[in-house]
Amino acid sequence: QKEVEQNSGPLSVPEGAIASLNCTYSDRVSQSFFWYRQYSGKSPELIMSIYSNGDKEDGRFTAQLNKASQYVSLLIRDSQPSDSATYLCAVNRVTGFQKLVFGTGTRLLVSP
Amino acid sequence: NAGVTQTPKFRILKIGQSMTLQCTQDMNHNYMYWYRQDPGMGLKLIYYSVGAGITDKGEVPNGYNVSRSTTEDFPLRLELAAPSQTSVYFCASSQTGTGYSEQYFGPGTRLTVT
Numbered sequence: 380q381k382e383v384e385q386n387s388g389p390l391s392v393p394e395g396a397i398a399s400l401n402c403t404y405s406d407r408v409s410q411s412f413f414w415y416r417q418y419s420g421k422s423p424e425l426i427m428s429i430y431s432n433g434d435k436e437d438g439r440f441t442a443q444l445n446k447a448s449q450y451v452s453l454l455i456r457d458s459q460p461s462d463s464a465t466y467l468c469a470v471n472r473v474t475g476f477q478k479l480v481f482g483t484g485t486r487l488l489v490s491p
Numbered sequence: 492n493a494g495v496t497q498t499p500k501f502r503i504l505k506i507g508q509s510m511t512l513q514c515t516q517d518m519n520h521n522y523m524y525w526y527r528q529d530p531g532m533g534l535k536l537i538y539y540s541v542g543a544g545i546t547d548k549g550e551v552p553n554g555y556n557v558s559r560s561t562t563e564d565f566p567l568r569l570e571l572a573a574p575s576q577t578s579v580y581f582c583a584s585s586q587t588g589t590g591y592s593e594q595y596f597g598p599g600t601r602l603t604v605t
Contacts, residue, residue, distance in 0.1 A: 387531070411591055422581055422596040423534070430591065467533065478549075479594060481533035 380405050383470050385482035393490055398455040400485050402468030405449070412444060412451045415467040417484065423467055427453060458489045493517055495597035497582050503603045504572040512567040512600050514582030522585045523565040524549075524594065525557065527578040534581065540565055541588055572604045 384403045392398045400414075411430050415423035429435045429442040429451065441454040451470075455462055465484040498513045516523065521542050526534040536549030540559040554576060556568040565584075569576060580600045585592040 383533070413593070422599050425593055425595065428591075428593060478536065479534075483531060483533045 381482075382406060382480045383468055383482040385466075385468050385485045387483060388486040389488045390485055391488045391490065392458050394458060394460060396458050396489075398458045398462065398487055398489070400453040400455070400466050400468075400487065402451045402453075402470075402482055403449055404451070404468075404470045404480075406470070406480075407446075407449065409449075409470045411471045412442070413469040413471070413479070414440075414442060414453045415469060415481075417465045417467055419464075455487075458487075460489050460491050463487055463489045495582055495584055495595055497580075497597040497600050499600060500598065501601045503605065504569075506572060506574065506604060508572050509568070509570050510572070510602075512569070512580055512582075512602075514565045514567065514597060515563050516565075516582075516584040516595075516597075517563065518584060518586075518595070519562060520584035520586050520595075521562070522588045522592070523559065524583040524585075525555070525565070525567045526581045526583065527551065528581060528599075529578050537567065537580075569602075574604050576602065577604045578602060 414427040416426050417423045427442040429444045435442045439456045443452045465486045467484045468482040469479045471479050495516045524539045525537040528534050535551045538557040540546045546557050582597040583594040585594045
């Protein structure tokens with residue numbers, strides 16, 4: 380079982396729709412979770428971090444965390460073609476040195 | 492404030508050659524990291540550093556070496572390049588090494604070994 384699993388996609392949504400990206404993780408001691416956006420040929424860019432169960436909203440982005448189910452998701456409201464990218468989920472342990480474990484990413488395509 | 496910078500952007504190496512990938516950050520971050528990203532794969536940690544003079548291995552350190560003589564610089568050395576080292580290399584930095592510290596990435600170096 381991979382430590383961090385994501386559906387590779389592509390996830391195709393029309394412009395204006397809600398895109399829902401999902402991530403599961405295997406290590407129950409994980410305490411912090413990050414979503415990175417990576418455009419083709421570019422470096423990962425941090426867009427959201429979440430540490431507590433529930434929802435965290437930032438503009439059109441909402442991160443959701445359910446530690447009991449070991450599940451974290453990213454919702455993008457009013458999706459735009461400029462949101463088309465690969466979204467990487469990263470999970471980290473709080474104990475000791477920060478080791479980020481990345482999923483392989485979900486490719487999102489937003490069509491006009 | 493340039494953040495994390497990397498040079499070169501692209502490089503083609505022949506098998507057996509050596510090279511150094513440069514990484515510099517101007518955010519006064521203590522922690523720095525080197526990752527590689529292969530197509531369709533997640534980022535894999537090669538080496539990391541918790542401060543000047545202190546480095547340690549990550550998940551995939553074989554074939555690489557690092558040094559950290561200053562807070563700002565964290566070069567990655569490839570000795571005897573092999574085709575398996577064809578990848579995109581990202582340098583990152585964070586203020587601390589705790590789980591709540593966000594990592595910021597440089598633009599990457601695309602390396603091809605033929």
